[in-house]
Amino acid sequence: MPPPITPANFLEAPFPDPVELPPEKTDGPKRFFNRELSWLCFNWRVLEEAENTRVPILERLRFLSISATNLDEFYTVRVAGLRELAHAGNTTPSDDGLTPAEQLAMIDTDARALMAHQQVVWDTLKAELEANGISLITRDTLDATDKAFLEDVFLNSVFPVLSPLAVDPAHPFPFIPNAGFALALQLERKKDKRALKALLPIPQQIDRFIQMHDVDGTRRYLPLEELLLLHIGTLFPGYRTKGHCAFRVLRDSDLEVEDEAEDLVREFEVALKRRRRGEVIRLKLSADAPGGLRRVIMGELHVSEEDVIELGGLIGMADLGQLVRDDRPDLLWPSFSPRVPERVQDFDGDMFAAISQKDMLLHHPYETFDMVVRFLKQAAKDPNVLAIKQTLYRTSNESPIVEALCEAAEDGKSVTALVELKARFDEAANIRQSRRLERAGAHVVYGFLNYKTHAKISAVVRREGDRLVTYTHYGTGNYHPITARFYTDLSLFTCDAELGRDATKVFNYIGGYAPPESLENLAISPLTLKTTLLELIEAEGTFAQAGKPAEIWAKMNSIVEPDVIDALYRASGCGVKINLVVRGICGLRPGIKGLSENIRVKSIVGRFLEHSRIVCFGNGYGLPSKKARVFISSADWMDRNLNRRVETLVEAKNATVKAQIVSQIMAANLADQAQSWVMGHDGSFRREMPQEGEHLFNCHRFFMENPSLSGRGSAGASDVPELAHSKD
Numbered sequence: 001m002p003p004p005i006t007p008a009n010f011l012e013a014p015f016p017d018p019v020e021l022p023p024e025k026t027d028g029p030k031r032f033f034n035r036e037l038s039w040l041c042f043n044w045r046v047l048e049e050a051e052n053t054r055v056p057i058l059e060r061l062r063f064l065s066i067s068a069t070n071l072d073e074f075y076t077v078r079v080a081g082l083r084e085l086a087h088a089g090n091t092t093p094s095d096d097g098l099t100p101a102e103q104l105a106m107i108d109t110d111a112r113a114l115m116a117h118q119q120v121v122w123d124t125l126k127a128e129l130e131a132n133g134i135s136l137i138t139r140d141t142l143d144a145t146d147k148a149f150l151e152d153v154f155l156n157s158v159f160p161v162l163s164p165l166a167v168d169p170a171h172p173f174p175f176i177p178n179a180g181f182a183l184a185l186q187l188e189r190k191k192d193k194r195a196l197k198a199l200l201p202i203p204q205q206i207d208r209f210i211q212m213h214d215v216d217g218t219r220r221y222l223p224l225e226e227l228l229l230l231h232i233g234t235l236f237p238g239y240r241t242k243g244h245c246a247f248r249v250l251r252d253s254d255l256e257v258e259d260e261a262e263d264l265v266r267e268f269e270v271a272l273k274r275r276r277r278g279e280v281i282r283l284k285l286s287a288d289a290p291g292g293l294r295r296v297i298m299g300e301l302h303v304s305e306e307d308v309i310e311l312g313g314l315i316g317m318a319d320l321g322q323l324v325r326d327d328r329p330d331l332l333w334p335s336f337s338p339r340v341p342e343r344v345q346d347f348d349g350d351m352f353a354a355i356s357q358k359d360m361l362l363h364h365p366y367e368t369f370d371m372v373v374r375f376l377k378q379a380a381k382d383p384n385v386l387a388i389k390q391t392l393y394r395t396s397n398e399s400p401i402v403e404a405l406c407e408a409a410e411d412g413k414s415v416t417a418l419v420e421l422k423a424r425f426d427e428a429a430n431i432r433q434s435r436r437l438e439r440a441g442a443h444v445v446y447g448f449l450n451y452k453t454h455a456k457i458s459a460v461v462r463r464e465g466d467r468l469v470t471y472t473h474y475g476t477g478n479y480h481p482i483t484a485r486f487y488t489d490l491s492l493f494t495c496d497a498e499l500g501r502d503a504t505k506v507f508n509y510i511g512g513y514a515p516p517e518s519l520e521n522l523a524i525s526p527l528t529l530k531t532t533l534l535e536l537i538e539a540e541g542t543f544a545q546a547g548k549p550a551e552i553w554a555k556m557n558s559i560v561e562p563d564v565i566d567a568l569y570r571a572s573g574c575g576v577k578i579n580l581v582v583r584g585i586c587g588l589r590p591g592i593k594g595l596s597e598n599i600r601v602k603s604i605v606g607r608f609l610e611h612s613r614i615v616c617f618g619n620g621y622g623l624p625s626k627k628a629r630v631f632i633s634s635a636d637w638m639d640r641n642l643n644r645r646v647e648t649l650v651e652a653k654n655a656t657v658k659a660q661i662v663s664q665i666m667a668a669n670l671a672d673q674a675q676s677w678v679m680g681h682d683g684s685f686r687r688e689m690p691q692e693g694e695h696l697f698n699c700h701r702f703f704m705e706n707p708s709l710s711g712r713g714s715a716g717a718s719d720v721p722e723l724a725h726s727k728d
Contacts, residue, residue: 015577018597019681026595029097031569032587033683035560036078036103040110042584043070045605045677045685047114050121054674057128058324058331059607064121065321071111072318076178076253079107080281084252095562095587112309119313122320132331133218134323136209139226146212147230150222153210154231158224161205164235167197173300174199178251178278181316183225184293186243187236197296198236200228208319221323223314245289246315247297252278280307287312333607336704338368338485351375352382352462355471355493359654362491363665364477365608366703369484372458372491373400375473379460380408386468387414387461389507392433393454394478401479402433406440415442418510420453445511451526453510453646456634459503470500474650476612476632487611490632490665492650492657496521499650510646523649525635530563530642532649536617536629537567541574549622550576553666554615559637560587572598581669582679583610585638592681603685606675607700615649616662624662626655674698 024030049055050063085092085100093099098106126136142150165174176182183200202224210227212220225246232241280301285294287310298308314320329335341362347353351374354360362371377400379385388408390401409415419434434444447453456475461468477489494500498520505516506524515527523532537552544550552571559565559580565588568578578599580588590599604610613633621627635647652658673696677685688696 018591018593020593032096034096038585056331062324068317075250075282080252135218135220137220139230161203165199176249181248184245187239188242243290245286248284248315249280250282284309284315338365351378359657360493361657364484364489376404380404384463389416389459391418391457393420394480409441417442417444447510455646455648457503471495472500472503487609490612525642525647529649534567537571540576541571543620544575548620551618551623552578555581556613557583557636558585561637561639564637572596589681601679603677604675630658630661668699671697672699
C-alpha cells in the first residue's frame with residue numbers, strides 16, 4: 001500500500017493574493033478567456049515539453065510531432081468552422097466577446113509564432129539526435145553505396161505508387177487530399193530547354209523517412225522527398241530540375257449530416273468522402289518556392305496570402321513521430337508494465353468474482369486496461385451471461401472488445417452495441433466495426449442524430465441462482481486498448497443494483513429515445529448532468545456561507561461552459577476553496593479579486609496524457625474527507641458535453657474507492673510539481689522549474705512506482721488508511 005500523499009505547495013500553500021483588476025477587464029464577456037487561444041496555449045505547453053531536457057530525447061521528438069498533429073486538427077476543425085462563420089458575415093461574439101473574424105486574426109498571429117518555434121525546436125532536437133547517433137540526412141550527403149541502396153528502394157518500393165503529373169491545359173491540377181504533401185517542380189527539357197511545370201504528390205501510404213545503413217554507429221534517415229528529388233530524371237526522362245518546392249494542404253474536415261438522414265451509416269459514408277474534398281484552409285509552402293510555382297499552387301488551390309504559411313525548414317512535422325522507434329530504449333522513457341489488480345489475481349482472473357466482492361476502481365494506465373477486455377471476454381464465454389450492452393465511441397481497428405461482442409452474439413447472447421458514428425476522425429473505423437457487429441448478429445444502434453453518445457458504459461446481465469445480476473463498467477475514457485496505454489483514466493466496476501438499473505435505463509434512452517423518468521445514482525447529459533453539477537457547486541457555497549469547510553477539487557480536459565464557470569465564480573465569492581486540474585482548454589480566469597480569488601488552476605503535461613474526469617465536493621466537511629461526495633465522469637465541462645452529448649456523472653459510494661480517488665489520485669495530481677503549469681488570470685501558464693539538485697514531485701512516477709489503494713480491493717472501510725488532513 002502506498003504511503004499517504006502529503007500534498008505539496010499547490011495544495012497546502014495558502015491561496016495567493018488575488019490580482020485586482022478594473023471592472024471593465026472582468027465584467028461581462030471579459031470574465032472569460034477565449035477558448036481558441038486557450039487551446040493554443042495548451043499546444044505551446046506540449047511544444048515546450050519538446051524542449052524539456054529532463055525528458056528523453058526521442059520522447060521530446062514525440063512531443064514535437066504531437067504538437068504538429070494537434071495543430072493540424074485544430075485548423076481542420078476549429079479554424080475551419082470560424083472561417084465559415086466569418087465568410088458568411090457572422091458577427092455573433094463568443095462567450096468572451098470576440099467575433100469569428102477577431103478570433104481568426106488572433107489565432108493566426110499565435111499559430112504562426114508557434115509554427116516558427118516548432119522549426120527552432122526541430123533544429124535543436126536534430127542536433128541532439130545526431131549527438132545520440134540518429135541523423136536526418138539529405139541527398140547531397142550520399143555516397144555511391146547509399147545511392148545504390150536507394151536506387152533499389154526507389155524502383156521496388158516507391159516508383160510503382162507514384163503519379164508524376166504535368167501541369168498544363170491538357171493536364172489539370174490534380175486533387176490534393178487533406179494533409180496531402182506534394183512536390184512542385186520547374187523542369188527544363190534538355191534538348192530544347194522547353195519549360196514544364198509538374199507536380200509529384202507524395203503517397204501517404206509510404207513512410208516519410210527511409211532508414212539507411214548505419215555509418216559509424218549512427219542511424220541515418222532520408223526524407224522521402226529527398227529520394228524523389230534524387231530520381232527526378234527517372235520520373236521525367238529528358239528533363240532537368242530548374243526549381244522546386246514542397247507544400248502541404250489542410251482542408252475543412254468537419255462533417256455535415258442531413259437532419260433527416262434515413263440511413264445514418266450511408267449518410268456518414270458520403271460525408272467522409274466530402275471531407276477529403278473540403279475547402280483548403282491552410283497551405284504550408286517552402287519559403288524559397290519559385291514565384292511561378294507559388295502562384296500556380298495558390299491559384300489552383302484557391303487560397304489567399306492569409307492562408308499561406310511559408311517555412312524555411314521541415315514541412316509536415318507530424319511525421320516526425322515515425323522516427324520514434326523502440327530500437328533505442330536508452331532514448332525513451334524507461335519501460336513500464338501496467339499492474340494486474342491483486343484482487344483479480346486472488347480470484348484467478350475471475351472478474352465477476354472480484355467485482356461481486358466489492359466495487360473495484362482501476363487507474364489506467366498504471367493498472368492494465370486488459371481487465372476491461374477480460375471482463376467482456378469472460379462475459380462472452382460465460383454460459384450464465386444472458387446479455388451484454390456496450391457503448392463504443394473510439395476503439396482500435398482490431399478491437400478485442402468488438403471481437404468479444406461478436407463472439408457473444410454468435411454464441412446466441414443478446415448483444416446491444418451503441419456505436420457512435422460521429423466520433424471525429426474515427427467515423428470510418430466505427431462504420432467498419434458496426435458492419436462487423438451486425439454480421440455477427442449483434443443489435444447495433446447509432447444513438448441520436450443531434451447528440452453524440454460519449455458515455456463509457458458496459459453492462460453484463462448474468463444469471464446467478466434464481467436472480468439476474470447486472471455487472472457494470474463505467475469509465476472516463478474510451479474502450480480503446482491502445483490509447484489506454486498512455487491515457488490516464490478510471491474504470492469503475494460494480495454489481496451495485498442501482499448502478500445496474502441506471503445503465504439499463506441509459507441504454508434504453510439511447511436506443512428508444514425515451515428519457516428515463518428517474519436515475520438512482522447517475523446523472524446524464526443532456527438531461528440532468530449539468531443541473532446536478534450546478535446544484536452541487538451551489539451547495540458548497542451554502543456550506544461556506546454557513547461557516548462549514550467548503551472545497552471543490554476537479555480534474556478534466558477542458559472547462560469552458562459559461563454557466564458552470566459562473567457557478568464556480570459564485571462559489572468562490574462565498575468562500576469555497578476551488579482547486580482545478582485542467583489539462584487543456586480553460587475559459588475560467590483564476591485569482592482575480594472579487595471574481596475568482598478562491599480558485600486555482602493548474603495543467604499537467606507529461607509522460608501520460610491526463611484524460612480522467614473527476615470532481616470532489618467537501619460536502620460541508622472539506623477535502624479530503626470520508627464524507628466528501630466524489631464523482632467520475634465521461635464529460636468535460638464544455639457546452640458540447642453538457643448540452644449536446646450523452647455523458648455520465650457517476651457517484652462513488654464505496655469507501656475504498658472514494659479514498660483512492662480523493663487521497664491518492666486527486667491529491668497526487670494537485671501535489672505534482674514536475675509536470676505542472678499554474679494558470680494566471682490572463683490565461684498564461686507558469687511552469688515551476690527546479691532549483692539545482694531539487695527534486696520535484698512527479699505524480700506519474702509516483703503512480704508507476706506505487707501500487708494503488710485498490711490493492712486487493714477486498715479491504716473493508718476500516719482498513720482504508722487515514723485520509724491526510726481529514727476534516728471529519
